[in-house]
Amino acid sequence: MKALSILFLAIAGLFNVGFAHAETLDDANRAFAGGQYHTSTLGYQAILTQNGYSAPVLFDLGNSYYREGNFAQAILAYQRARLLAPNDPDIAANLQLAQRQAGVAASDPRWSDKLTSFLSVSAWAWLACSAWALFCLCLLVRAALPQWRSPFTLVATADALILGLAIAALVVSSGQLRQAVVIDKNASALISPFPAAQTVFSPAPGETVTVQKAYNDFFLVKDNAGHSGWISKTQIAPIVPS
Numbered sequence: 001m002k003a004l005s006i007l008f009l010a011i012a013g014l015f016n017v018g019f020a021h022a023e024t025l026d027d028a029n030r031a032f033a034g035g036q037y038h039t040s041t042l043g044y045q046a047i048l049t050q051n052g053y054s055a056p057v058l059f060d061l062g063n064s065y066y067r068e069g070n071f072a073q074a075i076l077a078y079q080r081a082r083l084l085a086p087n088d089p090d091i092a093a094n095l096q097l098a099q100r101q102a103g104v105a106a107s108d109p110r111w112s113d114k115l116t117s118f119l120s121v122s123a124w125a126w127l128a129c130s131a132w133a134l135f136c137l138c139l140l141v142r143a144a145l146p147q148w149r150s151p152f153t154l155v156a157t158a159d160a161l162i163l164g165l166a167i168a169a170l171v172v173s174s175g176q177l178r179q180a181v182v183i184d185k186n187a188s189a190l191i192s193p194f195p196a197a198q199t200v201f202s203p204a205p206g207e208t209v210t211v212q213k214a215y216n217d218f219f220l221v222k223d224n225a226g227h228s229g230w231i232s233k234t235q236i237a238p239i240v241p242s
Contacts, residue, residue, distance in 0.1 A: 189229025
């Protein structure tokens with residue numbers, strides 16, 4: 001179910017690009033250009049609420065938060081934008097800049113992350129669907145036209161490899177469902193999911209953590225250093241919203 005959620009988010013974001021109301025977007029851009037960053041932040045948020053996620057508007061929202069000095073929310077916006085546009089160099093550069101300003105270190109990408117970054121999650125999903133449709137078509141043609149069996153067997157084999165690669169990329173990308181950004185400057189990870197519990201570590205605002213499980217109003221999270229603890233749901237924001 002969670003894997004379907006990330007696919008829906010990414011595909012919805014793909015189709016929502018460019019559908020924001022021009023007047024609202026112009027107002028937000030004018031406010032940003034005029035240095036009214038809180039107003040532009042509210043404007044970009046309204047566009048996302050009305051039209052769904054898109055990488056360009058999330059990028060603009062990140063820039064607006066950055067100018068406000070709210071680096072944690074800027075990192076969250078850039079992370080969400082990168083999910084929809086993993087190869088955009090401006091998103092990657094601004095994300096790194098915001099992370100440096102927030103004083104949080106970005107984790108080194110794994111080989112699997114580099115694989116999935118070639119395409120967005122929605123693009124991998126479209127590739128998998130197209131490959132599956134072509135594979136079925138090849139099998140149908142092989143059965144209907146025996147004289148063309150050999151060439152269509154080669155095409156079906158190549159298509160099966162592409163399908164396997166796309167599915168593998170989607171499985172790896174599903175790990176992004178469990179990532180969240182710390183947005184509270186007073187966030188504390190506790191030894192147990194109770195407000196009075198002892199603090200294990202204090203993640204920095206803007207730090208990316210991995211959610212392992214939930215209990216009542218708490219998430220069990222793990223940071224890049226391997227520390228684990230329970231943190232209030234109000235102190236972090238999932239990169240892929242529920």
